[in-house]
Amino acid sequence: MSSPHAAQRPVRLVVTDDLARRRSTVLFRLVLALPHLVWVTLYGIAALTLVFVVWLAVLFERRAPRTPHTFLASYVRYTVHLTAYLTLAASPYPSFTGSTEYPVDVEIDAPARQGRLAAGFRLLLALPALLLSSTLGGSAALGGWSGVALLSGTGGLAVAVAVLGWVASLVRGRMPRGMRDAATYAIGYGAETAAYALLLTDRYPLATPGRVEPEPELPLHPVAIGVRDDLGRPRLLVAFRFLLVIPHLLWLTLWAAAALLAAIVAWVVALVLGRVPRFLHRFLAAFVRATTHVWAFLYVVGRPFPGFVGREGSYPIDLTIAPPARQRRLGVLARLVLVLPAFVLSSAYSGVLLVVGVMGWIAALATGRMPVGLRDLGAAALRYQAQVFAYLFLLTSRYPDSSPVLRGRSPEPPPLSPLPAEVVP
């Protein structure tokens, strides 16, 4: 079943993974992948040599020859399989050709006509996508870029997911769904970027999360984000965005001090009563919401100047936070420890958000509009950070959902227990 949004694209991500992971292969995953790491380097050299031929062909014929196109498409597919294996987004050992089916796979259309001008400057045009892709860290085809991003500390969402997912898979024998979806998103965007850079398509990569076949799952979470934004960005407000947000930053600094005190009080009360008092919940929820509004404005994810009080419904990129509910005391007691993995992932999302902000700032300054993909990715990153702080501040006992999917299907209800067999006398 393909989502209509994904079907229109020439490069489509298909995920049929069932989340089950065999512990023995998880434990030795990196060692097992060593032959692939050697092979992908050789494969990459061949692909890079060939892409020069394809570049000349597209410049003259406006279309890539079928055989080199197929070779490069196989290379991209192979890197997708390998990256999925390395980041634990899939379980089976991948083939070395990229031609067999895999639980995390891409479909790439046959060669189509391409514009000469865009093909001529392809590498230059691909730079923003390469930068974002390296921050997401989801493509072995862009290994060098990912390495730069990791070394500079700006990126590696997929790498953070891989490390955390490795621990989780070892313990539970299953990859958490949210982490798998974060990894597959990074892989999908990396594949689109590689396909664009390697002249397999002239469609620019789209950063909107959740364009996967079949439609991804989006479980209900007590902290949800709503996006009611028209993408228009007045250039004057974009140019001076950082200065305009200074009063908010000062205000949030003061508020954060009060919120920290309130969170400590809430923690003590929740340990005793098993729930956070309503007024503290409201105060902390307003703080988390106001922070989300301000970050959305700063990173060009939201359009208007935000308010100062974090009122629900007051901003186009808005948080809905469920009312207080009972929480298990043990979970409350260990909250500071439990939140640590989420903080690791949150810092990776912060790197993504920074790149979204910088690229969005340049794009909005030039065109007066925020690219939809960047806006959606920014909203997903903001949601994760809000969920982390909501969890830390005891606004919810639900662990943050690391999936970047913004729109998806509700999870299927658990299967009913079989009815007792009818007793036949």
Place this chain on the structure above:
Amino acid sequence: MRPSVAARAGVYAVLAAGWVVAAWLLAGSVVPDDLSLPHVDVDATFGSGLVSRAERYERFLYVDWVLAQAAALGILWLYARRGTRFIRESAAGPIGTGMFLGMVGLAIVWLTQLPFSVAALWWDRRHGVSEVGYFEAIFGGWLALGGTFVAVCVALLVVMALARWLGSWWWIPGAGVFAVIAALLVFVSPYLTEGLDPVKDPRLERTYQRFEKEQGVDGIPLRIQKVSGDTSEANAYAFGMGPSSRIVLWDTLLDGRFSNREVDVVLAHELGHHSSNHIPEALGWFALLALPGALVLMLATRRRGGMGEPAAVPLALLVSAIFSLVVMPGQNLVSRRMEAEADWKALQTTHDPAAARGLFEEFSTTSLGDPSPPTWAYLMLQTHPTLAQRVAMANAWQKRNRR
């Protein structure tokens, strides 16, 4: 006359009377009232070549300033008419939106002033007065611009909150609150200023301590600020209040172009500002100007619902800019009186009019200041007496003290 109108008129009368009395109290000076400044032949004193070069230099800056003011007023007029469109770009409440509109207005004005700032910098660099790079001039001041944004926000927060609470009477406490904020900023600014080093020259330190005793002040730290990488101009200033009082000399004053006696005159002059309480006096004048300023703002924005409404903010920016221009000659007059008083105190302390003359003549060379600017520029731009007037005061002091 209705009672409310009578009450209003009564309040205005009391405030006006209080204003006049306060201004009279603040206007005092130690410079003798009967002091008449002798004529100074500018060409003979400063050299005709230097005078014509300084005039040419200043003329460009005057034109640049006039054009910059015209552009600022023009853009603010446009913003006052159309700026309310930006209200839909705010998801904040009325006060937050007002702050937002204030910052947007400031951003627009900054953008329009940029070409004039760059032109002035080009002219300064051409004449060797400044060594600041263009990139640094445009992008190096973001922190200061951010500070201005915050200041505008605080001002609008105070005004709008008071206006929403007190209606059309906000301007009376508003002026008081502004004065308090200004005093607070004056007090804390020495603690926030970085890059001020202690004096390492024992002679300078000894002289400074002697001057402190002579002027009856004690324990005001003397600091050196390194600016020699940015400009060749020489300057010094006194700032802070009470325990935060400081005197700062630019290192360009100590690079050998000025003699020790000339530097002593500068020290005595800056100490004169503190010993004459010029900084609290300046705050007093600020408070006196804030009162009519707030009144004008209140009256001008009534048709837009008053200062409690964000729609009034773009108009308030225009009114504030015009008010600042209108009162500028008065502010400069007060400033010149204070500077003249500090000059007089420096002469009384150093007893060295020759050094004072040498200092002012050297200023003309290093800063290319026009010793005798046109009257309009004198009224609108000169915060200090002209160099010719300062030389004349040194001559007058010498004549009066028969030295």
